[in-house]
Amino acid sequence: MQFEADPRPGLTISCDTQDGVLVVRAHGELDYTTAPVLRSGLDPVWASPPGVAFVLDLDEVSFCDSVGLSELIATLRTAQSAGRPFSLSGVHGGVLRVLTITGLRNVFDIHPTAEDAVRDAPAAPPLPEIVLSSEIVPPGGEPAAT
Numbered sequence: 001m002q003f004e005a006d007p008r009p010g011l012t013i014s015c016d017t018q019d020g021v022l023v024v025r026a027h028g029e030l031d032y033t034t035a036p037v038l039r040s041g042l043d044p045v046w047a048s049p050p051g052v053a054f055v056l057d058l059d060e061v062s063f064c065d066s067v068g069l070s071e072l073i074a075t076l077r078t079a080q081s082a083g084r085p086f087s088l089s090g091v092h093g094g095v096l097r098v099l100t101i102t103g104l105r106n107v108f109d110i111h112p113t114a115e116d117a118v119r120d121a122p123a124a125p126p127l128p129e130i131v132l133s134s135e136i137v138p139p140g141g142e143p144a145a146t
Contacts, residue, residue, distance in 0.1 A: 010034055011061075013041025021053045021118045027060035030068030030095075038071050050083065053121035057114040059090025064098050076108060089117040 011034035012027045022045050030038060045054045056075065058064075064072075072088075079086035087109035091099065099105040111117035 011037045018118045021121045025057045029063040031065040032067035035071040053085035055117040057089045064095045087117045089114040
């Protein structure tokens with residue numbers, strides 16, 4: 001008889017936009033082996049225009065260890081330093097228990113669902129208007145008369 005360890009369920013990340021808010025959905029376990037998956041899955045967030053809010057939906061996350069918790073804290077710190085609104089949604093079960101035991105439940109902006117978080121997210125600041133001119137002005141000169 002041969003025994004093998006059960007394969008780890010892993011973590012998958014998907015990202016979409018709802019009403020101008022980036023929603024990153026995690027599915028699986030957030031632990032020492034999958035924290036890098038979350039980190040790289042957030043690349044679209046950090047590449048988006050400044051001020052765009054994002055939600056990390058943990059509704060399908062079944063487990064979170066201390067390394068996963070550290071990754072959530074790192075995400076919060078990065079978002080805060082970039083001035084990017086960030087909230088969690090779907091926090092339940094073991095993830096909620098870890099956040100509660102560590103006293104971090106009140107540190108994160110937590111919503112029951114991703115839809116609630118999107119609804120409550122601040123609107124992104126408008127981008128500055130860019131005016132393009134077709135006039136060619138020589139250095140130190142006046143615009144050409146037309």
